[in-house]
Amino acid sequence: MTKIVATKPYADQKPGTSGLRKKVPVFAQENYAENFIQSIFDSLEGFAGKTLVIGGDGRYYNREVIQKAIRMAAANGFGKVLVGQGGILSTPAASHVIRKYGAYGGIILSASHNPGGPDEDFGIKYNIGNGGPAPEKITDAIFARTKVIDSYKTLDAADIDLDTIGTLKVGDLTVEVIDSVADYAALMETLFDFGAIRALIGSGFKVVIDSMSAVTGPYAVEILEKRLGAPAGSVRNAVPLPDFGGHHPDPNLVHAKELYDDVMSPQGPDFGAASDGDGDRNMVVGKGMFVTPSDSLAVIAANAKLAPGYKDGIAGIARSMPTSAAADRVAEKLGINMFETPTGWKFFGNLLDAGLATVCGEESFGTGSNHVREKDGLWAVLFWLNIVAARKEGVKAIVEKHWADYGRNYYSRHDYEAVETEKADALMAELRGKLATLPGAAFGALKVAAADDFAYNDPVDGSVSAKQGVRILFEGGSRVVFRLSGTGTSGATLRVYVERYEADPARHGIDTQEALADLIAVADEIAGITAHTGRTEPTVIT
Structure with a gap:
């Protein structure tokens, strides 16, 4: 009743x-x-x-x-x-x-x-x-x-x-x-060359996935172990638990450090991946190489034709505004659409539905395509395995060759978590108030070329989304982006994105934080992060 x-x-x-x-x-x-x-x-x-x-x-x-x-x-x-x-x-x-x-x-x-x-x-x-x-x-x-x-x-x-x-x-x-698993696993078989991946694993290429006691465990066991032939136990923390086993189920270098350290060890796996609480995020690590989400999107797009489901090419690429411009260079070379959207997967939906984009990505460890309308962690992992199997090269070689072809976008995100909302809002308000005066200003060797508060005009439905993040663009292609994240439940998370483009392959081996050190210092100077929040360092650096 x-x-x-x-x-x-x-x-x-x-x-x-x-x-x-x-x-x-x-x-x-x-x-x-x-x-x-x-x-x-x-x-x-x-x-x-x-x-x-x-x-x-x-x-x-x-x-x-x-x-x-x-x-x-x-x-x-x-x-x-x-x-x-x-x-x-x-x-x-x-x-x-x-x-x-x-x-x-x-x-x-x-x-x-x-x-x-x-x-x-x-x-x-x-x-x-x-x-x-x-x-x-x-x-x-x-x-x-x-x-x-x-x-x-x-x-x-x-x-x-x-x-x-x-x-x-x-x-x-x-x-x-x-x-819960059958329909999804069947879909993945239509997109990727399971035979080639199975042969790669059968050759002794060791793959591990850390499901972080979260939702992807059953999916990863079915696909990686049962369909692709990886040994039992290749999926770690495979049973979903109500408290994620006490883990913080965020696949990044802080919360998946054990996996990263294992892959980087001499006797560790050749390929490692992790996924988050609900399965839409991913981290990919190869021997000697952590793949940033921005680079992951660019490499997947550049190699898309190697996967059966994308053999005819892709219509375009879409990335969230804070994501690095690495994918832009791929789109330019392929002569396809490139879209810069606000953060939030819903903004990709219109582009995917209209056939304007095929592959999408966010810097927050999210990548996906037109096969669904969400980012998809296991999809990204399987795409990487397909690329490795087809090219017969390790992750490190694939990424370094990509940088040689397209240049490297040094990139890092600094998160200041659980900042008092009033302090975070005050920081952003003061920053927006400076935008008109920043162009032309010099900070050491860095000169501001442009500064704005990013707004997105949807090319499909004409909707406008304003105040999506403050961008400080420097001469030479470097930039700093500031935005408040809406994914937390306590206070506000201030995200600071720092990026520098480097075309010279001889300079592609610098430590990321070292390569970005002057930009990181200028970001604090411009926004007054320490003054507003009292924080002298980020909670998480990825």
Whole structure:
């Protein structure tokens, strides 16, 4: 029986670039999750009798909210729900399921790379029918609804069995518990040369993937160990855990340091990779070479034709504004489209749907293509293995030859995490106030060529997204970018991106932080990072 439950608004339910993220105790408040889910449904139309996909990354509170969402979907008139077995669906797999089965949309329960546990992070994100994150016009409508909501609809029904594949009913709603892995693994087989990768691994090339006790474990075991023949145990931390085993499931040089050190050791694996909490991020490491996300995008684009799914070439490349310009040089050489967008995968969706771009990437360890409408960690790892197998070269040789052909973009991101929001906002406000006076200013040997607050005009729908990050561009191609991230749950994260282009191969072997030292110092001088935040060094450097 349908129930109308009276409720009161919460003032803090504004979705960020990746949905609503808060600590578990916040989501566990009375009606908190229900308010947001009902606000999603209230902001949509025409879904009566349609299919909704529901799944998450297995973090703490995942199962409880899935049960709430199923009952609410039934009460609001959906006809069918596809839910991942055990409540599990990686974010790219959920996108694929939405697209493959023609679902109306999907609810993804994740806080991506953020920690999980009873006092850690949780999130709810709505994806539209193309499989991608909801555009701003929908997230704005959801937020507006959360501010006035006074009731939600649910069903008086018991929890369902999420662990057994099969079909059952919740009121008039059909609920199908599906294999979380099968559809995604089958898709990967159509895109990459599994035979060549299998032969590479069979030749003794040792591959390891650290799933960080997060969602990609079952996917990586099925693909790497069962389909590609890697030895059992090649996937480390393969069982998804509600608290990610105490790990911080962010695949970078800080949180995946053990994997990095192993690959760099003389007896370690030839190739290492890691993925994050919900499976959309990746890190790739070869013997003697950490691949920056910016370089990863550029190398994948330059070598795309080596993978069967991209053998006819790519239509274009899209990158987020803070991502280095390494991919721009590939696009120029190939004579294809190049797009610079704000941070947030939803901005790539229009370009992919319109056939203007094929491969996309963000500097925050996210890469993907038109096969889904999310970034996809395992896809990127398999693409690299396909490239290594086809070129019969190691990761280090591939990257160094790429630099020789295109030049090297020295690049680093400095994160100042959990900065007091007021201090972070004040820093950005003061920085924006300086923009008009910066062009022409000299800082030692560095001279500012241009400075702006990046705005994006979508070439497909004409929408404009302003204040997407402050750019300081120097003569010679160097730049510093400042922006506040919307992916955390405590305070603000100030991200500072530092980049220098170097065409001379003789200068491609310098340590990255050394190559960028003068730009890093100028970034602090211009923005007053220490003065505003009290921080003398970043929390994380990648």
